[in-house]
Amino acid sequence: xxPAYHACMDGIGWAGSAMAAARSRLEIATQNLANTxxxxxxxxxxxxxxxxxxxxxxxxxxxxQGGLRHTGRSDDLAIIGAGAFVVRKSNGQVTETRxxxxxxxxxxxxxxxxxxxxxxxxxxxxxxxxxxxxxxxxVNPISEMIDVLSAQRSxxxxxxxxxxxxxxxxxxxxxxxxxK
Amino acid sequence: MNRAMYAxxxxxxxxxxxxDTVANNxxxxxxxxxxxxxxxxxxxxxxxxxxxxxxxxxxxxIFEQGKLMKSGGPFDLAIDGxxxxxxxxxxxxxxxxxxxxxxRDSGGRLRNAQxxxxxxxxxxxxxxxxxxxxxxxxxxxxxxxxxxxxxxRLAEFAAPERLESIGGTxxxxxxxxxxxxxxNAGAERGPHIKFGMLEHSNVSIIESMxxxxxxxxxxxxxxxxVQAADEMLRIANNLNRG
Numbered sequence: 001x002x003p004a005y006h007a008c009m010d011g012i013g014w015a016g017s018a019m020a021a022a023r024s025r026l027e028i029a030t031q032n033l034a035n036t037x038x039x040x041x042x043x044x045x046x047x048x049x050x051x052x053x054x055x056x057x058x059x060x061x062x063x064x065q066g067g068l069r070h071t072g073r074s075d076d077l078a079i080i081g082a083g084a085f086v087v088r089k090s091n092g093q094v095t096e097t098r099x100x101x102x103x104x105x106x107x108x109x110x111x112x113x114x115x116x117x118x119x120x121x122x123x124x125x126x127x128x129x130x131x132x133x134x135x136x137x138x139v140n141p142i143s144e145m146i147d148v149l150s151a152q153r154s155x156x157x158x159x160x161x162x163x164x165x166x167x168x169x170x171x172x173x174x175x176x177x178x179x180k
Numbered sequence: 181m182n183r184a185m186y187a188x189x190x191x192x193x194x195x196x197x198x199x200d201t202v203a204n205n206x207x208x209x210x211x212x213x214x215x216x217x218x219x220x221x222x223x224x225x226x227x228x229x230x231x232x233x234x235x236x237x238x239x240x241x242i243f244e245q246g247k248l249m250k251s252g253g254p255f256d257l258a259i260d261g262x263x264x265x266x267x268x269x270x271x272x273x274x275x276x277x278x279x280x281x282x283x284r285d286s287g288g289r290l291r292n293a294q295x296x297x298x299x300x301x302x303x304x305x306x307x308x309x310x311x312x313x314x315x316x317x318x319x320x321x322x323x324x325x326x327x328x329x330x331x332x333r334l335a336e337f338a339a340p341e342r343l344e345s346i347g348g349t350x351x352x353x354x355x356x357x358x359x360x361x362x363x364n365a366g367a368e369r370g371p372h373i374k375f376g377m378l379e380h381s382n383v384s385i386i387e388s389m390x391x392x393x394x395x396x397x398x399x400x401x402x403x404x405x406v407q408a409a410d411e412m413l414r415i416a417n418n419l420n421r422g
Binding site for chain 2: 024027108145149151
């Protein structure tokens, strides 16, 4: 069987795609790190895939439950299990979020800090909602730091590979020219 | 790498806001009637891409009840339950507070430390002792006998978390909070006024310290993200060594 990656890529192309992949991994890790304090945030996971144009990184949303933090505020809600809060923005747009930090508006309705109104919940069977708790971001800063380091190192080694292929070619072209 | 760098930078900015909020809570941990605040963040998501980091979506005050402590001040008041003391300054501006540390001025008014006057009571000059009942009824003992000198009523809001802090422990109404509805204290299920007590701040020092440690580490981790992005840019720039 013919592999999915074939002759249209040379070594430099592969090394280049590995550098781009490392960059994407860094982007995902920094996006996760930046959201360590965003309640209800679900981290992104880098998934590598071989394509005809090299390694491609795709970001997949994790479905890990974030830790529950006790706040004691009755308007704070946390979903245990799969599900989401449905909020309506002031422009009518409806979005879903796992962040259950709500406050009351003057009509007694639950809103988030940006003023988006809670209009419903989507709960999978078996999921439940706890009042007085918030779901923390499921980002683990330690593993993200490891990802930052590992992305940086793979970037460096891909660069070394690229440079050495480049040097080989340089040598080939210079010395072949001298032979002539 | 630039996107990674900016995402990490938004993370640093978020932790800075986090630290500011917690530091302010901590600085006021010993202020009677102070209410802590919490900042919220959300991810800056973009369809079809990883996203651009995080953004602050504002903060809200946490009006959880603080501990009530016997204080011994002759005009100290505390609210057990919801509601606020309504006070007014010399310019006639209104504010609302949970801080019941009052003292009597020469005109017989109860004033707080910032000089704001409590609504609803005036104590006669000849009064020897004053007492406030759980329902806010204030009576003074004078040589003529007991005299009623007014009733302290509490202000309730539809959305207290939308009140705006104007420094100290004072809040003012906003469009989102709704206007004050005045209620009598002392109802069976409603708030009570406790005389001779003060409400401590609702800030937990231990929790705040833990939040500071977490924010500091998260800040460092994001700074490392910026550094890594920078380092990778440097390497990319050196690719063409000629």
